[in-house]
Amino acid sequence: MKIGIIKEKSDNRVAIVPDLVRRLIKEGNELIAEKGCGESSLFADETYTEAGATLVSRNDVLKASEIICTIAPLDPVDYKLLAKDTVVISSYQPYFTLDKTKEAAAHQLTVFSMDMIPRITLAQAMDVLSSMASIAGYKAVILAANHLPKYFPMLTTAAGSIPPAKVLVMGAGVAGLQAIATAKRLGSVVQAFDTRAAAKEEVESLGAKFVEVEGAKDDKAAGGYAVEQTEEYKQRQREKIAEEAAKADVIITTAQLRGKPAPVLITKEVVAQMKNGSVIVDIASSTGGNCELTEDGKTVVKHGVTIIGNSELAADVPNHASQLFSKNVHNFLNIFLKEGKLEIDLENVILKSSCIASKGEVLYKN
Numbered sequence: 001m002k003i004g005i006i007k008e009k010s011d012n013r014v015a016i017v018p019d020l021v022r023r024l025i026k027e028g029n030e031l032i033a034e035k036g037c038g039e040s041s042l043f044a045d046e047t048y049t050e051a052g053a054t055l056v057s058r059n060d061v062l063k064a065s066e067i068i069c070t071i072a073p074l075d076p077v078d079y080k081l082l083a084k085d086t087v088v089i090s091s092y093q094p095y096f097t098l099d100k101t102k103e104a105a106a107h108q109l110t111v112f113s114m115d116m117i118p119r120i121t122l123a124q125a126m127d128v129l130s131s132m133a134s135i136a137g138y139k140a141v142i143l144a145a146n147h148l149p150k151y152f153p154m155l156t157t158a159a160g161s162i163p164p165a166k167v168l169v170m171g172a173g174v175a176g177l178q179a180i181a182t183a184k185r186l187g188s189v190v191q192a193f194d195t196r197a198a199a200k201e202e203v204e205s206l207g208a209k210f211v212e213v214e215g216a217k218d219d220k221a222a223g224g225y226a227v228e229q230t231e232e233y234k235q236r237q238r239e240k241i242a243e244e245a246a247k248a249d250v251i252i253t254t255a256q257l258r259g260k261p262a263p264v265l266i267t268k269e270v271v272a273q274m275k276n277g278s279v280i281v282d283i284a285s286s287t288g289g290n291c292e293l294t295e296d297g298k299t300v301v302k303h304g305v306t307i308i309g310n311s312e313l314a315a316d317v318p319n320h321a322s323q324l325f326s327k328n329v330h331n332f333l334n335i336f337l338k339e340g341k342l343e344i345d346l347e348n349v350i351l352k353s354s355c356i357a358s359k360g361e362v363l364y365k366n
Helices: 018-026 045-051 058-064 098-106 121-126 128-147 174-185 199-205 231-245 268-273 318-336 349-354
Strands: 002-005 030-034 054-056 067-069 087-090 110-113 155-157 160-162 166-170 189-193 209-211 250-253 279-282 299-302 305-309 355-358
Touching: 002 058, 018 030, 018 045, 018 318, 030 045, 030 058, 045 054, 054 058, 087 318, 098 110, 098 355, 110 349, 121 318, 121 349, 128 174, 128 250, 128 279, 128 305, 128 318, 166 174, 166 231, 174 189, 174 199, 174 250, 189 231, 199 209, 209 231, 231 268, 318 349, 349 355
Parallel strands: 002 030, 002 067, 030 054, 067 087, 087 110, 166 189, 166 250, 189 209, 250 279, 279 305
Antiparallel strands: 110 355, 155 160, 299 305
16 A cells, blocks of 8 residues: 655644654555655654655655545645545544535545544544643643743742742643643642543642532533533633632643634633733634633733643644654554555444545535
């Protein structure tokens, strides 16, 4: 099977790293890579050729490949170069950008969207959302520390004592838990909030205090995602968050609802009450943001508070992010790529959930 690797147009990561090239070749496949595909993530062309890949132009990769792996969806102009029934593996987020899925289906492509892989135990090894979220949570804290005009740890010196920074993490999923762990390592006092009852034990196991608001709606059937809450609960939540935010030096927000705008947890009124010099890092900015004053892809200062809107923090750690993404892709390929041949069974729960287009038909349903 001919597997293609292309250079991302607006991302520093690469979908397949040289180590995976070696493994895929041993498994009976041929790897074709675009020149310079891994340069932004510190994988030189030589490492791809040494691993056994053939380096050619982008157009030649697209024309020759039977499987294409990318971080972001291909451009419509790229589809014209792909053969009918080419398998495309990427992250399409069809719940937000269904037009891209329809475009791929119109070209008779078979499209697997990695972000649609079900978050079940069987699929953990191919969960790109978790892999990238973990990096984002780490990077968010480092970014906050860089902008905060204070130390994170408590220090006792001959010149006096410095109290530790207070960090509030909103959302204790993968990104939030990594943010908690990183903030604790830097010596700060950490609190965390999440509507999911199961998050309390995980938060406390990392040494952080769980900010609890009574009356959250049951979330056991939500597959690890947050669920929409009642208005009564939201009001109690807003009051508690406002109270804790006023004390915080740093707030990391990570809460997202699948297929819906991110919930607003930090209102402009709350920002106005925060301490001068405080920092908010909003990882949910691409879906509207958890902070009402967040601007996606920008760093702004409002009421003396630095607000960083960035949902692509994993791309700022491109070397390790590429390695993790690549491992996720390999584990996913192992389901249907056997000895260099495709065996796609759409009755398989993982393939059924992630296949969003096939034989000219859009399979994703809202």
